[in-house]
Amino acid sequence: MKEPKNSEANQNVLKRFHYSTDQIIEKPFNWAQMLRLLAYLKPYSKNLLPSSIIAVLITTAVRLMIPTIIGVYVLDKAITNKDSKLLGILVSIIAGLYILSYIANYFRIKWMNILGQSVIYDLRKHLFTHVQHLSHRFFDQRSAGSILVRIMNDINSLQELFTNGVINLLMDMLLLVGIIVILFTLSPQLTLAVMVILPIMFFISTSLRKNIRRSWQNVRLKQSKINSHLNESIQGIRITQSFTQEKGNRMFFNGINNESYLAWKTATQKNAMFRPMVELTNAVGTAVLIWFGAHLIQTDSNSLTLGEFVSFAFYLGMFWEPISRLGQVYNQLLMGMASSERIFEFLDEKPIVSEKTSAVDIDEMKGRIEFENVEFSYDDKRKALKGINLEMKAGETVALVGHTGSGKTTIANLISRFYDPTSGSVKIDGHDLRDVSLRSVREKISVVLQDTFIFSGTIKENIKFGRPDASDEEVHKAAEAIGAHQFIQKLPKGYDTEVEERGNILSVGERQLLSFARALLADPSIIILDEATASIDTETEVQIQKALNILLKDRTAIIIAHRLSTIREADKIFVLDHGNIIEEGNHDQLMNLKGEYYHLVKAQFNMLEAI
């Protein structure tokens, strides 16, 4: 394998990539968090959980009984006394116990897996439902990738804890206590002698395992870095290719791929040390057992019989297993702590735009919008809106114009109540938006964005997005009214053509028409339109203008306007500058004013002339 050269040039390229996946994922054990996590077991506390515990108890009891039966009864009683009847009974008992243990184990594994999966299912559902209702600010501050990682990876890492961890903890503790009690009962002296292996066992199950665990965590970190980069690379492939940045991308990928390989190599090397160490410990224990056990049998046959010696050897062989697994469960717990902390952080996130308990529905929304002294800041530092007062009458088409960053989209965001104003109030039909239910407001507002979002599914499903219960006929009608019907019909399967997420098979104009049809079908009282700036041919422009006239008819329309044609026909135009409304009126009035609007129009006109 060729390793990447870390030349200075390469280093510069690599600086472009930042992934915040590198974080310490080990957290101290936290009882409160553990209890919160265990609460997810509650729905299963009446059936799956107790059944699994009973199955665990049966398996553990059988495992603890068999060596005693073999050593103390089969060897010392049946074989020593040549009692074949007793031997027959004992063999049947052992066979019966094994069958019982097999059945209990089968159900334990089955039920525990169902339990683990159910908890993970519930947790993921809970997290997704919660995240869906969070405010825009939450999404402003996080990348889609980091949210995805929490919903998938962090929850997955809890799966093992719930599937095996919790129940193994119980089983191993019982097993360990059981073995120690039996060992002492069989021979306290021999038990004390073989305990010399405890410090080595302790070392292996704590420091060595911890070291190995860290190495595996490192492997996972590197892998999640690869995932993040892959996600970004695929999403941005068109831009990467058009700027011919494949080399930088490839170098970075090689770098992180190599890091992942090295991390994996270290982890497997450390892992390789683990088994031999365990075997060595067992060898030491066995040596002490044979030497001291033989000595006890020879010197004082009352203190240890041959059968007890054999049972002892069986139990000693079983001793390592629960210790090792308890170490593993502890690892899972610590990793689970880190994941659950990240999951709970999201679950504790409250939507900043929340509904009052006294919130009322706006029944028949007319669409009158008022802003009263509205100030707004996204980050509590810079003001995006500074004391806005405006009124949009029901059914009016209003255009918002102004330089980039002047606050047009922010006004639209406040009307849909994606954010609440820092001060002042936004009203629809005279209701302060903070007093009405979010659903009743958003149901009656359609937002058509510049970057039309097409969901994976058919064209029909995309048009029906805002009104899933609409009939095929209604879908066709909406598409026909908007003028999208023609191009849809030409698609391979018409309305049933599958479009991938983002609608890559459609042109910009077609996507826009589709989003108009979607908005028309939803039949909103208010429509917010972020007009596309993309240059489209004149024919499509005329078609889109026609579609717009239909879409905006009899609704309050707020258009973040870029096209002269739309601005000219608007009932009212607000000109924004650095979060203030500096001019207000219709096209003719504002042109006569010869102010900012006049200059904006002239600038656009000159630009068009130049083209």
Ligand SMILES: Nc1ncnc2c1ncn2[C@@H]1O[C@H](COP(=O)(O)OP(=O)(O)OP(=O)(O)O)[C@@H](O)[C@H]1O
């Ligand atoms: N999510 C956000 N977080 C922080 N600041 C933001 C956010 N969105 C916008 N801003 C800032 O708020 C101000 C107003 O932005 P807004 O998007 O309303 O402008 P705009 O007039 O719609 O611009 P454009 O025509 O470029 O879309 C800008 O200074 C912008 O940097």
